[in-house]
Amino acid sequence: MITCFDIGGSAIKCAVATADGRIGELQRVPTPVHDFAAFTAAMGALIAAGGPSRGVAISIAGVIDPLDGRIKCANIPCIDGRTLAADLGAALGLPVWIINDADSFALAEAQAGAGRGHATVFGLILGTGVGGGLVIGGRLIGGPGGFAGEWGHGPVAASFAGTPPQAIPRFPCGCGQSGCLDTVGGARGLERLHLALHGQLLDSRQTVAAWEAGDAAAEHTIACFVDLLRGPLAMLINTLGASILPVGGGLANSAPLIARLDQAVRAAILRKTAAPIIVPGQSGAEPGLIGAAWLGQEKLETAHA
Known part of the structure; x- marks a missing residue:
């Protein structure tokens, strides 16, 4: 299973996704926007609550520099400028993949919405x-x-x-x-x-x-x-x-x-x-989580190809 997150300035939403891109029960906690340790702790607790995970896929508002992996995310200061995938991977002990929220929506619609x-x-x-x-x-x-x-x-x-x-x-x-x-x-x-x-x-x-x-x-x-x-x-x-x-x-x-x-x-x-x-759009109420789920599954398939 993959643990999926949709992270915004007010809330961290989390669900476990199966291999076919389906997401389970939604969990939600406030986003610690100023404290990176609290931010990673909140994510870690949600991952643990969902059971064994093969990786973490995140949909988030912001852009990631393709050269150095640094994120620009104005509404969550504690992650702005960080190499977020690497930093979270080290803190959580799992592979981490990050997708921009607009890309996540597009992927969700292509796989499970109006774009099918x-x-x-x-x-x-x-x-x-x-x-x-x-x-x-x-x-x-x-x-x-x-x-x-x-x-x-x-x-x-x-x-x-x-x-x-x-x-x-x-x-x-x-x-x-x-x-x-x-x-x-x-x-x-x-x-x-x-x-x-x-x-x-x-x-x-x-x-x-x-x-x-x-x-x-x-x-x-x-x-x-x-x-x-x-x-x-x-x-x-x-x-x-x-x-x-x-x-x-x-x-x-x-x-x-x-x-x-x-x-x-x-x-x-x-x-x-x-x-x-x-x-x-027709992909449902949580396109961020759905898009993250499909991204994570694609990354796992590529890694084991």
Whole structure:
């Protein structure tokens, strides 16, 4: 069995996974964000409670440098900058494999969600910001470090959107650039857009709810939001040949929003199809644990091949 973790700034979630990628009963404890000894102790206790383990697979928000294995994880200071797999392996006495949470979602969707039966799957995250992961032939492309699939970064956001065209500010991005899709494409981006267009600060959920209820200002914001994403997503699909883009993150909870985005993107791609391509994720409530389980199983199979 493999012990799987989905680790965030507020909670460590853990479950044991079997060889077919199924996960068992969920355990949850608070994340010790400032004390690495307490962090490893919490993980060790969860591993012990689950019984004998062949390894530890972790889904976590952050990116891992492919050259030295150091993680960048702003919301858990005690692990930020560490060679986390090596440090945890030494502390826990087990092999440790780490996967970025967006990659984990993509792998979960390819193996157990909307991507089943599709050769090329791009897991699309529309959460606080935007992100993604690419799976081809059941294998995660670019490794689990989290740098591949980051379609949200790069100064390519359009300066005008909507009908008639509306000027869109070049918002500064946390990556150090301005005009990244991450600044307009997720929940915070939707809030920025609504504030810039209408001078009103609304939570993204309120904006979506107002749009679904027929509010004209919210309709204008959603139209610009979809317009800003349709071109980049169309190019992504044309480049990768992905036949399905399951969506995770908070904005995926609005089926009408995802359907509208799908319709706009399908009208802009080379391949013409009546079947939806951008769809809500279907891998279940714990895609982080499911993706980690599949990664761990793949690593074990490779080690014993």
